Amino acid sequence: MTEYNFNGQNCHGDKIKAKNLNFYYGSFQALRDINLDIPGCAITAIIGPSGCGKSSFLRLLNRMNDLIYGSRIEGTIELDGKNIFDRDVDVVELRKNVGMVFQKPNPFPISIFDNIAFGPKQHGKKSKIELEEIVENSLKQAALWDEVKDKLGQSALALSGGQQQRLCIARVLSVEPEVILMDEPCSALDPMATLKIEDLMRTLAKNYTIIIVTHNMQQAARVSDTTAFFMMEPDRAGSLVEYGSTSEIFTNPKDKRTEDYITGRFG
Amino acid sequence: MRNVSAKQTQKLAMAGIWGGGVITLLLLIVIIGYVLIQGLPGINWEFLSTNPKGGLSGEGGILSTVVSTLYLIGITLVLLVPIGIGSAVYLSEYAPNNRLTRIIRYGIETLAGIPSIIFGLFGYALFVTVLSFNFSILSGALTLVCLLLPTMITTTEEALKAVSYSYREAALALGTTKWQMISRIVLPSAIPGIVTAVILCIGRAIGETACLYVTMGGSAAMPSSLLEGGRTLSLHVFYLAMETNAMDKAMATAAVLIIIIILINALTNLLAGRFQKRLKGIS
Numbered sequence: 001m002t003e004y005n006f007n008g009q010n011c012h013g014d015k016i017k018a019k020n021l022n023f024y025y026g027s028f029q030a031l032r033d034i035n036l037d038i039p040g041c042a043i044t045a046i047i048g049p050s051g052c053g054k055s056s057f058l059r060l061l062n063r064m065n066d067l068i069y070g071s072r073i074e075g076t077i078e079l080d081g082k083n084i085f086d087r088d089v090d091v092v093e094l095r096k097n098v099g100m101v102f103q104k105p106n107p108f109p110i111s112i113f114d115n116i117a118f119g120p121k122q123h124g125k126k127s128k129i130e131l132e133e134i135v136e137n138s139l140k141q142a143a144l145w146d147e148v149k150d151k152l153g154q155s156a157l158a159l160s161g162g163q164q165q166r167l168c169i170a171r172v173l174s175v176e177p178e179v180i181l182m183d184e185p186c187s188a189l190d191p192m193a194t195l196k197i198e199d200l201m202r203t204l205a206k207n208y209t210i211i212i213v214t215h216n217m218q219q220a221a222r223v224s225d226t227t228a229f230f231m232m233e234p235d236r237a238g239s240l241v242e243y244g245s246t247s248e249i250f251t252n253p254k255d256k257r258t259e260d261y262i263t264g265r266f267g
Numbered sequence: 268m269r270n271v272s273a274k275q276t277q278k279l280a281m282a283g284i285w286g287g288g289v290i291t292l293l294l295l296i297v298i299i300g301y302v303l304i305q306g307l308p309g310i311n312w313e314f315l316s317t318n319p320k321g322g323l324s325g326e327g328g329i330l331s332t333v334v335s336t337l338y339l340i341g342i343t344l345v346l347l348v349p350i351g352i353g354s355a356v357y358l359s360e361y362a363p364n365n366r367l368t369r370i371i372r373y374g375i376e377t378l379a380g381i382p383s384i385i386f387g388l389f390g391y392a393l394f395v396t397v398l399s400f401n402f403s404i405l406s407g408a409l410t411l412v413c414l415l416l417p418t419m420i421t422t423t424e425e426a427l428k429a430v431s432y433s434y435r436e437a438a439l440a441l442g443t444t445k446w447q448m449i450s451r452i453v454l455p456s457a458i459p460g461i462v463t464a465v466i467l468c469i470g471r472a473i474g475e476t477a478c479l480y481v482t483m484g485g486s487a488a489m490p491s492s493l494l495e496g497g498r499t500l501s502l503h504v505f506y507l508a509m510e511t512n513a514m515d516k517a518m519a520t521a522a523v524l525i526i527i528i529i530l531i532n533a534l535t536n537l538l539a540g541r542f543q544k545r546l547k548g549i550s
Contacts, residue, residue: 062440064436064439064440067436067439069363069364092442092443092444093442094442095439095440095441095442096441096442097442099440099441100436100440102433102436102437102440104433106431106433106434106436106437107437108434108437108438108452109434109456118438118441118451119441119442119443122441122442122443122444122447122451123442168437171437171441172440172441175441175442
């Protein structure tokens, strides 16, 4: 039986499947032979030491690496069973469906309202009433509405770092994605703002598939349902060491390297 | 010891920086002040509303030269700004980083350093002679476009490059096309820099004499179409100062020129502010 959530996505089973994935920057291999199935409507954390390719992997999922000159991909990533590297896949549609939150909050230097309305506008929504509704809903979902509802016309850059990051999450939600990628979304934030984002992620995970890259192992343990541990091999290519439910990875890791990493022996 | 000397160095450096700033400001005030003090008394309604008599007398006003100047600047900008911005967007956002692009860029930089009279000769050969536009405002404007394009392109490209990469990423990650990203995020953010480019170009266009002398001629008559010759304000100042004894008229014309430059700059800034707001959808 298939279950559908409110935004019509299938939350049952694996949302994303990476198969025999290799990724190169020029002649340098950044990822080797990644096989990873990411469950829908859950939070998957990707952890690992610097340079292990976790951000590269994340950026493959919405094909942001396409922008890098000389990058090359082998293998497949399936989103709902469809390989995202297929020729007939429209990368613009893909990115609408697979949103991304970046390490440093990057609101556009325009008003709060226009930041959220930007995406829907570009996708052809023109009616003011409709846009106002989208802005309100997105900000509510991102738990920012109450803080900004009286100053939607003000510049987004006047918000605090944590608010800016929630604004960026609202901006992603405005184009109704199914998957949200988060590239160390809290690394530039203080602990209180970090907690708010984590609460928000837990709420969003009911309806969205979230994949978060994080340096912060406590964060991965607190927030995620499944955890993937990446490490680089001697030739510096990143590979997947261990993948499983978060509780399993943190309490009973099968691989010695995972255990060493999560107990803080390196990294 | 080291602290003291570091402090002294700092004092010295500050003195140098302040000195440079004060000298620049003083020069500006002295030049503009001198021209205005000498020129303003000569400005009256008759001076503004009559055409120069021409010849060696220096008699008459400046009406036709103001009109020629505004025509020339207008036509030049209408052609220059879209081509310049288009080229800059291509170079900054689309051109692959290969040999051809490097050659194009090198060519543009070289063109920017070529004396304007060479552009004038080129304009004379192509627009005046081959294309038979004769000595005309159109020939002058086309020559100015050639002369100013390198400045327009390089300054605009710098402005585009200064727009944070994170904005581009954010826009693309929302599922916008590259063109939506450029037209809605990058260009609006770069407008202050693009305005600087336009003002630089207006300044040079207004100041140019040599390359216009050989493409527009120097007719003091009121131009009735773009295919007629004309005399810009700068050219008129040159004529008055070198070929007549009417130094007072030259100063008055120069004062008008300075006032026009200030007005054009203010207007450009105002329009740019409006335009930026509209592009960003704030208005």
